[in-house]
Amino acid sequence: MEEIGFLGMGIMGKAMAMNLLRHGFKVSVWNRTLSKCDELKEHGASVGESPAAVIKKCKYTIGMLSDPPAALSVVFDKGGILEEICSGKGYIDMSTVDAETSAKISEAVQKKGGSFLEAPVSGSKKPAEDGQLVILAAGEKGLYDAILPAFDVLGKKSFFLGEVGNGAKMKLVVNMIMGSMMNAFSEGLVLADKSGLSPKTLLDVLDLAAIANPMFKMKGPSMIENSYSPAFPLKHQQKDMRLALALGDENAVSMPVAAAANEAFKKARSTGLGDLDFSAVYEIFKVTEPSA
Ligand SMILES: NC(=O)C1=CN([C@@H]2O[C@H](COP(=O)(O)OP(=O)(O)OC[C@H]3O[C@@H](n4cnc5c(N)ncnc54)[C@H](OP(=O)(O)O)[C@@H]3O)[C@@H](O)[C@H]2O)C=CC1
Numbered sequence: 001m002e003e004i005g006f007l008g009m010g011i012m013g014k015a016m017a018m019n020l021l022r023h024g025f026k027v028s029v030w031n032r033t034l035s036k037c038d039e040l041k042e043h044g045a046s047v048g049e050s051p052a053a054v055i056k057k058c059k060y061t062i063g064m065l066s067d068p069p070a071a072l073s074v075v076f077d078k079g080g081i082l083e084e085i086c087s088g089k090g091y092i093d094m095s096t097v098d099a100e101t102s103a104k105i106s107e108a109v110q111k112k113g114g115s116f117l118e119a120p121v122s123g124s125k126k127p128a129e130d131g132q133l134v135i136l137a138a139g140e141k142g143l144y145d146a147i148l149p150a151f152d153v154l155g156k157k158s159f160f161l162g163e164v165g166n167g168a169k170m171k172l173v174v175n176m177i178m179g180s181m182m183n184a185f186s187e188g189l190v191l192a193d194k195s196g197l198s199p200k201t202l203l204d205v206l207d208l209a210a211i212a213n214p215m216f217k218m219k220g221p222s223m224i225e226n227s228y229s230p231a232f233p234l235k236h237q238q239k240d241m242r243l244a245l246a247l248g249d250e251n252a253v254s255m256p257v258a259a260a261a262n263e264a265f266k267k268a269r270s271t272g273l274g275d276l277d278f279s280a281v282y283e284i285f286k287v288t289e290p291s292a
């Protein structure tokens with residue numbers, strides 16, 4: 001396949017671009033903080049000086065940026081995608097954003113004659129390293145078909161969900177559920193501990209019960225060690241809760257559980273836990289009321 005552009009060398013983008021390189025793809029990368037491209041360069045990637053420079057060089061370019069302002073910035077700002085995107089080129093945004101952000105980008109890219117696909121992913125740092133992501137694509141089907149060889153390397157399964165916005169919405173629903181589960185899990189760990197049970201034994205029981213799941217299994221042991229090395233940064237999980245709640249507002253869906261979870265993530269951010277893993281929300285539940 002032709003050289004693939006990759007914008008955003010954060011936790012996910014770096015792992016995904018590395019994976020493409022490992023599978024023999026030629027990759028051209030860009031990151032706002034340029035030094036984060038060094039390791040990729042050592043593994044054979046070329047480095048572009050701006051998103052526009054990468055788009056100019058590559059037929060297909062993937063973006064993996066933190067949030068809606070970042071996703072919009074690489075498209076609309078000086079040196080951005082719009083300066084070089086044209087007929088025959090495609091942009092695939094794999095960031096987690098809301099449907100409105102995706103639609104804005106899609107419209108602008110198409111106005112210049114380019115193709116657009118949104119393709120947020122489910123799965124964190126390790127699945128990204130192992131090519132085990134779940135890809136939630138929507139937009140131009142021709143671009144989806146063309147980029148599938150790369151998706152087959154990045155993920156274990158790709159879904160094509162129709163018109164732009166459906167991928168973003170699916171991702172927000174999934175992460176709203178994940179964030180709510182992480183809150184219930186944290187409360188349960190604290191309740192076990194405070195009521196004299198072993199949190200470690202709780203993990204063993206949960207793993208054999210009807211609610212066993214990969215997230216509890218993966219995060220539980222590090223949480224009880226108070227270890228929160230970021231795989232999925234808490235600030236991004238809170239962004240996803242916020243965007244999912246806005247989707248709930250638009251559709252008049254009452255979401256009291258997600259709203260409470262969002263408050264806990266906000267509180268965690270306000271106490272400086274935003275750059276840690278989202279499982280650090282556990283710390284919020286450990287804080288006990290001072291006795292009167
Ligand atoms: N980590 C995870 O487990 C998962 C994350 N996601 C989603 O993937 C996306 C990326 O996540 P992740 O890699 O963890 O995040 P990181 O915070 O590790 O990386 C964010 C990236 O966005 C860039 N960026 C931020 N602001 C701007 C801006 N204004 N202009 C240009 N670039 C900018 C950063 O550049 P710089 O280095 O210069 O700061 C960096 O490359 C997010 O939308 C997240 O919600 C989805 C699934 C799993």
Ligand SMILES: O=CC(=O)O
Pocket residue numbers: 121122123124175232
């Ligand atoms: O967005 C995070 C994930 O683990 O999926």
